[in-house]
Amino acid sequence: MAQGALPGFRDFYPEQFAERAYIMDVWRRVLRRYAFAEYDGPPLEPLDLYRKKSGDELVGQLYSFTDKGDRQVAMRPEMTPTFARMVAARANALRKPVRWFSVPQLFRYERQQKGRLREHFQLNVDIVGESAVTADAELLSIALDIMRELGFTSAGVKARVSDRRLLQALLTHAGASEDAMPAVFAVIDKLGREPAALSREKLDSIVGADVSGRIDSFLALENIDVLSSAYENIPEVAEHVERMRKYFEYLHALGFADWVTLDLSIVRGLAYYTGIVFELFDTAGEYRAICGGGRYDTLLDTLGGVDLPALGFGMGDVVVGELLRSRALIPATAPRTDYWVAGEDESLISTVMSIATQLRGRDKSVEYALKPQQLSRQLRSAVAAGASHAILLKHAQLDAGEVTVRDLAEGTERSVRLTELINSL
């Protein structure tokens, strides 16, 4: 058997390429509606660019090597550092808020599994320079609008939202100490991925049973109004609850109230997020997160030395593609050939070419048999190619300047002057 693609890499045959193009078309179409501009950067970056943000554990998962100039380089595993560099370099000149998106191919050296390869295309959407919660609502609205455009409804896809500032305030109010916070976040992040009893046990050992019990009960809250009335008299929490309440209000105004649920256990790893965070899931729970993002107000400072608030999300093509395929939501590709030109015998090949050229001059997609074939065989090829019309050339008709145009879907045909046909296009 022939050598295939490298593990975790994909060959895109025309059928797969069509799926990928469909997804990317939707991404670009929706982002244009939200007035975002597309950018890109290099697929290969200095290894150090990723060391700063991620530390050495992540470096182990990078597709990295030493180039011929003895530079340590890595295939980009994410877009954010590149984005941060680009924004930082022109921070003063850019009109704020910056509304940019990109569709980079990203790489990571990891064992592949469901919904996860060593390479994928990921839509990256970012807003820079706006700290108001309106920006958070606008951002999530984009992710949800994409899912709607792809054919999903609020019954099939849900966004779970949280806010790290709110979670922190609630934890503090429940009695968790500053020192315990990172460990508590780690346990909360793992809720749902490990048995509830184990999580509870870990939590008990970090903060004690009393605090742990209080944490358990507020994590279960899914209704912002309940949360709101429970904490309205506790200023250090109420401030953050109020922001979340507004977030829901704005999402309602943007038309996505049904798609969003509060879930304080959403932490988004232990990464760089500082505020509102969200993840999109299929409601059947078959796939990993479709998309994730949130606010990262300190990252541009860390990476680029520019203190600007920012927020963004990433959405990969692999999970989205699997989900679309399983829900039969990928539209059939349209026939790609407009005309198939067929001659009744070999002597007409030059005429076939000439007519094909005229049709192509009218921006039509045209094919014809490259070797002599019987007319029946040519028509069979035309159908197989998905052509919508065949143009049949016969000596008797050509003498009068006419050709036969056959509608391959209807099975009807008509005789028409060649010049008229061309000029009508």
Add this chain to the structure above:
RNA sequence: GUGGCUGUAGCUCAAUCGGUUAGAGCACCGGUCUGUGGCACCGGGGGUUGCGGGUUCAAUUCCCGUCAGCCACCCCA
């Protein structure tokens, strides 16, 4: 990186208990067809049974290794 399952034609599968030249459908190419497509019939190309080693008179079949795929873990995008 760890563990489990699976590898036969481009695809889906077959091959008795380990036994002759590894078969079939679909797809592809051609013929019947000097002619107007999807049908039918006939023919053709395509395989180091993932790869390597072992056991055996004999391995697609049993054993070991390896590679690849799937799934889960780790971790995250």
